[in-house]
Amino acid sequence: MKDQDTQLGFYRQMQVIRRFEEEAARAYAQGKIGGFLHLYIGQEAIAVGTAAALNADDYLITTYRDHGHALARGTTARAAMAELFGKVTGCSKGLGGSMHFFDAEHNMLGGYGIVGGHLPLAAGTAFASKYRGDGRVTIVFFGDGAASIGDCHEAMCLAALWKLPVVFVCENNQYSMGTPLSRTLAVADVTKRAAGYGMPSDRFECESVNQVIERFGKAIKRARETSEPSLIEVLTYRHRGHSMSDPGKYRTSEEVDEYKKKDPLFVLRTHLEKAGLADKLTAADESVEQEIADAVKFADDSAEPGPELLAPTTYKGAFAR
C-alpha cells in the first residue's frame, strides 16, 4: 500500500471522473449535450492507474468512451465539459464532442468512434517513437467488442512484427453494446491471441488503481526498454448502459448490484474511511463538487464555435475545393 496521500489523490481523481460523468448524464437529460454520450462509470480505476503508470510524454489513444482517460491525463473538467456542451472552449473546440476528446498538450491523442479503427493509429505513434528513438510508449485501449474486427488484428500483427513500443489494453466491460461476450467471442480470453502474435500478455480483474499501475507498469516498462508490444485484458464493468440511449435491459439489476459492491472507487473509499481519513475524504468530495459545478458553469457560459473555424480545421491554408 502506497502512502495515504497518494491513495487519497487517486480517490479524488476517480471521484472527479465519476462526478463529471454523473453531471454529464444530467446535462444530457437537460438537452445540453447532443449526440452520443458513453459513460465510463465503474471503470475509472483503469484510467487513473494508467495515467500514474505513464510518463507525461507517453501517448494515449482510446475509444469513444474517452472522458475518463482524458481527465486522468490532465484535461481539465472545464475543457472536457465544454467539449460535451459543444463549446469553443472545449478540448477539441466543440468540434469533436463526447467521442472525440483530444488534448495534444497532455498527449491524449484522441477518442475514436469507429470500433477498432484507432488501434493502427496507436501502433503508428509507437512506430514514430521507435523511428525517432524518443523513448516514448503508446498505450491504447479498446473494448471487448473491438476484439473481433480486422484492424485489431492488423495493428497487433504489425506491432509485433515491427517490435513497436505499444501496450494494447482490452478494457473488457463484459458487453459489446447490448451483447454479452458469450455471444461475440468463441474464446472468451482475448489474451490467448497474444501467443499467435508472439506478444507477452496479462489478464486480470480490475480491483484497484495500485493493481493497474503495477500490472500495466510491467508492460509499459517492457515497451520502453525492449520495444516489445504487449496485450493486456483487464476485466471491468460499466455501471451504466452502452450510451445514454441504452437502458441496459440485457442484464439483471442483481448483476449490476454485485459489481457495484466491487467498484474500485467504492472499495478505496471504504478502505480510506477505515484508515481514519473520513475528514479528508469529505474535503476531497467537496472540492470535487466545486470543480464539477465550476466546469458545468464554465461550459454553460462559454461561447459556441463559429463557422470561421471549419475551413482552417479541415485544411491548412486555402480550402481545397
Add this chain to the structure above:
Amino acid sequence: MTAMKSVRFREAIRMGMVEEMERDDRVFIVGEEVGHYQGAYKVTEGMLDKFGPKRVIDAPITESGFTGISIGAAMVGLRPIVEYMTWNFSAVAFDQILNNAAKIRQMSGGQLHVPIVLRAPNASAKQVGSQHSHAMEHFYTHVPGLKVVAPSTCADAKGLIKSAIRDDDPVLYMESETLYNLKGDVPEDPEFLVPLGKANVVREGGDVTIISWSRLVHISLQAAEQLAKEGIDAEVIDVRSLRPLDEETLVASVTKTHRAVVAYEGWPYGGVGAEIVDRIQRLAFDDLDAPIERVTTLDYPMPYNAKLEQFVIPNVERIVGAAKRVAYRSA
C-alpha cells in the same frame, strides 16, 4: 535554364521521392514489396539500398493496418509515403483514409494534422479484370480533408509528388500502370515543384475544350490531332489536381471555346467529371453554346475480355464523337 533529364514516368516519381527523403529525414515509405522486391512496378527500385530498411519498409498484406500506422506516425510528426500495390487495394483501408486521415485535423479542433502521401497506380491497366481496374479518384475527391492529384507527364509526376510530400494535409497521388514507361524530360532542380490546384493547358485551341487527367490526357491529345484533320481546333486541359480543382483555368478555356468535353476513366454516375460539369455550367453558363458532354468508362464492372475492355474504357473515337456533337458537327 534549369538542367533537364530524360526519364521514365516511374523514375520521375522515384526522383521526387528520393529528393524529398534526402531533404527531410521524417519522410519514409511503406508498402507491399517496396523494399527487397524493388516495388511491384519498380517505382521504388534502389530505394532500399539507398535509405535502408528503417525508411523503406516492406509491409505484410495489411493495407488498413499500415495505412493506420502511417496516419498515426504522421499525427506525431513523421511524413509517411504509403504505396499501395494499386489503388484498388485501398478499398480495405478506406475507413482509415475517410475516418482518420481526413478528419483528425477537424475532430481534434486543429491540434493534430496528418501530413501523409498515399500513392499507387489507378484505373485500368490491361485486362486486369473487374477488381483491379477501379478509378478510385471519384471516391476520394468527395471527402473534405483529402487532396487528390493525378499527373500525366514525367515532369508533373516529379513536381507533384514533391509538393504532395511537403503538404501538411493528406494527399492521394494517382498514377497509371500504363504510363510507367512513358519517357519525358524532368527538371533536375531539387526545388522544382508543381503546385497542387493548378491545371495545365497542354494543347491550345479555339473550338472545343477537352478536359482530362492521367492516362486520358494522352488519349485526348490523340483525339485533338484527329479533330484537327477534320477542321476542329481542340484545346486540351490536363487537370492534374482533382482536389483542389483549378476552376479558373477551366472557365477561362470554356469562355474562349464555348464548348467542353470531359474525358476520364470512371463510371458516369457522379464523380469528378460530373463535378467539373457542374462548376462550368454554374460559372460559365452564358458562355456555353452546347451542353457539356462526358466521355467515361461505361456503366459496367470492368470485363476481362480485351475487346470488351476497350469497348468499355474511353477511347479516341468516343472523344472525337463527343467533341463533334458539342460543336454541332455531324460525325
